[in-house]
Amino acid sequence: MSVLVPRTLQDALQATAANPSAQLIQGGTDLMVEINFNHRKPTDVIALRRVDELKSVNIDIKNSQITIGAGLPYQQMEHGEIALHLPALAQAARTVGSPQIRSAGSIGGNLGTCSPAGDALPVLSALNATVNLQSADSSRAISIHDFMVGVKRNARMPGEIIVSTTLPIVSGWQGYSKVGVRNAMVISVASCCLVVDRINGTIAVALGAVGPTIIRCRETESWLAAQVDLKAKTTVSPNLLQEFGDRIATESKPIDDHRSTAAYRRHAVAVLARRMLTRANAQ
Amino acid sequence: MSSTTQTTTRRDVLGASALRPDGAAKVQGRFEFSSDLHAENMLWGATLRSPHPYARLVSIDLSAAYKIVGVVAIITAEDVPGKKTYGLISSDQPVFAQDFVRYVGEPIAAVAADHPETCRRALAAIKVEYEVLSPLTDAELAIQPATPPIHPDGNVIRRQQIITGDQDLQGEIIVEGTYEIGMQDQAFLGLEAALALPDSDGKGIEMHVATQWLHEDQKQIAACLDLPAERIRLTLGGVGGAFGAREDISLQVHCALLALRTSRPIKMQYSREESFYGHVHRHPAKIFIRHHAKRNGEIQRIEAKMVFDGGAYASTSSAVLINGVTHIQGPYRCPNATVVGYAVRTNNPPCGAMRGFGVVQACYAHESQMDKLAAACGLSPVEIRLRNAMVTGDKLITGQVIESVAPVARCIRETDAIALPAPLAKTAHPLEIVGGSGLTSLPHNIVRGIGWGVSIKNLMYSEKFDDFATARCQLKDGVATLKYATVEVGQGFVVLAPQIARSVLGVDEVVLDTVDTGIGSAGSTSASRQTWMSGGAVDGACRLVRQRLFEHVGKKYNIDPLRLVIEDTDVVDMIGDFRISVIEASTGVLIDETFEHHHRPTEELDENGQGNCHVAFAFVAHRAVVDVDVELGLVKVIQIATAQDVGRVLNPIAALGQIEGGIAQGLGLAVMEEIVLDKGKMRNPSFTDYLLPTALDAPSVVAVMIEEPEPQAPLGAKGIGEPPCISVTPAIAAAIRNATGRELPRVPVRPQDICF
Numbered sequence A: 001m002s003v004l005v006p007r008t009l010q011d012a013l014q015a016t017a018a019n020p021s022a023q024l025i026q027g028g029t030d031l032m033v034e035i036n037f038n039h040r041k042p043t044d045v046i047a048l049r050r051v052d053e054l055k056s057v058n059i060d061i062k063n064s065q066i067t068i069g070a071g072l073p074y075q076q077m078e079h080g081e082i083a084l085h086l087p088a089l090a091q092a093a094r095t096v097g098s099p100q101i102r103s104a105g106s107i108g109g110n111l112g113t114c115s116p117a118g119d120a121l122p123v124l125s126a127l128n129a130t131v132n133l134q135s136a137d138s139s140r141a142i143s144i145h146d147f148m149v150g151v152k153r154n155a156r157m158p159g160e161i162i163v164s165t166t167l168p169i170v171s172g173w174q175g176y177s178k179v180g181v182r183n184a185m186v187i188s189v190a191s192c193c194l195v196v197d198r199i200n201g202t203i204a205v206a207l208g209a210v211g212p213t214i215i216r217c218r219e220t221e222s223w224l225a226a227q228v229d230l231k232a233k234t235t236v237s238p239n240l241l242q243e244f245g246d247r248i249a250t251e252s253k254p255i256d257d258h259r260s261t262a263a264y265r266r267h268a269v270a271v272l273a274r275r276m277l278t279r280a281n282a283q
Numbered sequence B: 001m002s003s004t005t006q007t008t009t010r011r012d013v014l015g016a017s018a019l020r021p022d023g024a025a026k027v028q029g030r031f032e033f034s035s036d037l038h039a040e041n042m043l044w045g046a047t048l049r050s051p052h053p054y055a056r057l058v059s060i061d062l063s064a065a066y067k068i069v070g071v072v073a074i075i076t077a078e079d080v081p082g083k084k085t086y087g088l089i090s091s092d093q094p095v096f097a098q099d100f101v102r103y104v105g106e107p108i109a110a111v112a113a114d115h116p117e118t119c120r121r122a123l124a125a126i127k128v129e130y131e132v133l134s135p136l137t138d139a140e141l142a143i144q145p146a147t148p149p150i151h152p153d154g155n156v157i158r159r160q161q162i163i164t165g166d167q168d169l170q171g172e173i174i175v176e177g178t179y180e181i182g183m184q185d186q187a188f189l190g191l192e193a194a195l196a197l198p199d200s201d202g203k204g205i206e207m208h209v210a211t212q213w214l215h216e217d218q219k220q221i222a223a224c225l226d227l228p229a230e231r232i233r234l235t236l237g238g239v240g241g242a243f244g245a246r247e248d249i250s251l252q253v254h255c256a257l258l259a260l261r262t263s264r265p266i267k268m269q270y271s272r273e274e275s276f277y278g279h280v281h282r283h284p285a286k287i288f289i290r291h292h293a294k295r296n297g298e299i300q301r302i303e304a305k306m307v308f309d310g311g312a313y314a315s316t317s318s319a320v321l322i323n324g325v326t327h328i329q330g331p332y333r334c335p336n337a338t339v340v341g342y343a344v345r346t347n348n349p350p351c352g353a354m355r356g357f358g359v360v361q362a363c364y365a366h367e368s369q370m371d372k373l374a375a376a377c378g379l380s381p382v383e384i385r386l387r388n389a390m391v392t393g394d395k396l397i398t399g400q401v402i403e404s405v406a407p408v409a410r411c412i413r414e415t416d417a418i419a420l421p422a423p424l425a426k427t428a429h430p431l432e433i434v435g436g437s438g439l440t441s442l443p444h445n446i447v448r449g450i451g452w453g454v455s456i457k458n459l460m461y462s463e464k465f466d467d468f469a470t471a472r473c474q475l476k477d478g479v480a481t482l483k484y485a486t487v488e489v490g491q492g493f494v495v496l497a498p499q500i501a502r503s504v505l506g507v508d509e510v511v512l513d514t515v516d517t518g519i520g521s522a523g524s525t526s527a528s529r530q531t532w533m534s535g536g537a538v539d540g541a542c543r544l545v546r547q548r549l550f551e552h553v554g555k556k557y558n559i560d561p562l563r564l565v566i567e568d569t570d571v572v573d574m575i576g577d578f579r580i581s582v583i584e585a586s587t588g589v590l591i592d593e594t595f596e597h598h599h600r601p602t603e604e605l606d607e608n609g610q611g612n613c614h615v616a617f618a619f620v621a622h623r624a625v626v627d628v629d630v631e632l633g634l635v636k637v638i639q640i641a642t643a644q645d646v647g648r649v650l651n652p653i654a655a656l657g658q659i660e661g662g663i664a665q666g667l668g669l670a671v672m673e674e675i676v677l678d679k680g681k682m683r684n685p686s687f688t689d690y691l692l693p694t695a696l697d698a699p700s701v702v703a704v705m706i707e708e709p710e711p712q713a714p715l716g717a718k719g720i721g722e723p724p725c726i727s728v729t730p731a732i733a734a735a736i737r738n739a740t741g742r743e744l745p746r747v748p749v750r751p752q753d754i755c756f
């Protein structure tokens, strides 16, 4: 087994070009578990941890967007400027694992694994984030919606490195809630990210752990936008709130497994979405 | 190689909050656990396990595995020279499966190779042909006479009834319920590990292992190896928790066999996943129970049917069952009883000892009933319990008279007197609210509930078993050296034993010798027994030494030894003014005494469940305060108030540690810890999905120690290890019921049990 430890993005890209099937590792909080369980037996590994460019943060107020390096650990998203502009991402980051995991795990790894329970992913989805990929001779930016293609499957091509993700700064309430059977350090049973865009009068709702991949509730979003003026701070009637949750539940596609039941998950996303819409309108 | 010799020099006598000598090393990562053991030239051992819950073994082909470079030996049932089975009470568990596999994870073969990875590849290369059979996974079905037995000994491991008093009595008030308890795992953090070193003549083994009972392991290993017990020398390896899961043999016999076969040291160590397959769990149980009471709440009769699922092999199931049926009345008077219990075999994972040992299941059922009874009689949970609380001198449903100190009412009253926590503030930090870091809930989503649980627990082994403990004390030049085979699993004997020696002998320096089979048995570190039993043995040995010291001093200084006492660190004449330090008194002499402590004998139960089967009892009350997000079914336990009957506090900080730890474990069973089974297969054998409480799940604990010294106990102290985890589970369940109005007849309580 070979392990390359490039110090620059350029070197990392050269390394992936030379060996497109090499296994990338950032924090290792997903990959090492898979290796320990023998689900994956990489022969060549490229470690990205020393590549500082992958930890950069670019806050572009003029264009209302933030670009976060794929290797930035979650712990650095919990507070500070990222949290100020992207509170939902900060909340999602805070729910990931334990302090040890949050100081190693990254969005790049969450995207790389592409689990439906990945906590950063509903936020990326609700915010219509862009995933920036680069290879030795080209780069591309694709929508998060095109990046996630199935259960633990994504659109990354061999030789490509996820360098960053770009998220818009949205004016309006946003939040992330996650149900687990423990008060911390737990894999999501069901989760929800809700983002209100007051300028454009739209709402985005993305659900985690209730389908093969993250689910965007587009029908409910446009239904709600037609019912209420999202540009203004409105109170949503109890009936409307009830229906909002019901519609969210209908758009979810949960399954029964050892962590929970489909019925509970469907119920939970409805409750979370209703509570978050209420919170959004209380602000 | 590990040397567990420890020297402590603090003047910490009984009653002081003496600190553990291994505490700092454990916190700093310097403590040597069994999994850290290493020997020159050692090979690694690994186990092949059945993927099927029930199958006939058709053939095993080792040829491909033997071709792998680095593989030194592969052994199967054929290679077991002695007894082909082992087990604690009845020896029914195959060392390796012979004709059938009866649970997922049953060992089939073991490999020795130069590297763990070689082992893994070798295991994958062993070809096993199975005829897969339909598994029996329903314990109640297993009892039916028409159900084919999955084991030559039949499906019913033991049936025990308790019949006493009026069998037809009907109460003015009758309440009943059927309660279920899920399968809990001990989930100790230090995984199973051992190092076996073969003797050069090939007829003996030195083994370093994390276990709960060195001498029982020695006996079982010797029988399987067909070697005399004295040729199996066991030394305790560093243990990282046990909770019952190390009472049974896991990798010991495999490791010893491989060492003898290869004539090389063998190291074996389980992964977390293998650990779930490699040790027994807490019995899942289903309990029907009906209470008959007078209108004023006085219990007159109980009827109960209890079914404990023992899984594929017996382990300690029969003793767990006896604990279950004999504790089903709870700490309450009950003159009439009609109780029957079964421990049965199924193709589920084997179950055996876990902290609370059969009483946890019984307690969840009787405490759930007490609340139903309270409601039916219009009484508060506290009042119904006080009205029925047993006292010393009361007769149990087995006919045994409670001779132990029994401050049940006092436990309840003192718990009740503990202040309730402040209500949840509107401005509470998100992490203090249900849902924690998931930010699911706001204060207005939350309902607070209060619930009660009270329990009785037997101490030591029951039913005629003489689980004695041995200790040796040597005194020389003011230094006491203690030798015993008492296993330290975290309970704190490493700190207690020197406290005893300092108190009895007036020494400062106490050396703890290596814990091994070079001395008589100490019995198991289980059943809340070591402070009483090994504490009694150390105390006895130290007293014998003190007697000899007084004789020596008396002779030398011409004083009647009967006039001598120890005062602080001096030998003092009670009547005259003679005084000499213990150091000086013991300089140049070696006093060496060994003492065996036996508890009083007990009896077996007769066919109607009558008999003095238990040694002694301890009691505890718990009051739980929980916050529940009813709509999402999420729970956070806010506070546990408890008053525990401890006899006497020997080390306050250690006692509190046991209480807090037990509460966390009982909380786990109440709201999250369960091995989820699907047709005999574990769905969550990892800490990703087998959830243990984290710091954010742990409640604040307010504990009162009730000190009424127990006359039977050598140090006046009762065992305190198990009680904290027993009635806390029903207390939490009751608090959730109180908040939600749901019946919740099953633990762990899951979100969907609350919100639908």
Ligand SMILES: Cc1cc2nc3c(=O)[nH]c(=O)nc-3n(C[C@H](O)[C@H](O)[C@H](O)COP(=O)(O)OP(=O)(O)OC[C@H]3O[C@@H](n4cnc5c(N)ncnc54)[C@H](O)[C@@H]3O)c2cc1C
Pocket: A023, A024, A025, A026, A027, A028, A029, A030, A031, A032, A033, A048, A070, A071, A095, A096, A097, A098, A101, A104, A105, A106, A107, A108, A109, A110, A111, A112, A113, A117, A118, A119, A120, A156, A160, A161, A162, A163, A185, A186, A187, A188
């Ligand atoms: C105890 C524990 C608790 C956890 N709790 C949570 C939780 O609560 N929520 C949650 O969402 N996750 C959780 N996880 C999973 C994990 O921490 C996250 O998915 C994390 O985001 C992974 O990031 P990483 O940098 O460690 O990824 P790695 O393990 O390094 O990589 C994961 C995958 O992504 C690929 N990859 C990584 N970086 C790049 C890149 N720049 N370009 C292309 N591919 C890349 C890797 O090749 C690999 O396939 C937990 C894990 C553990 C061990």
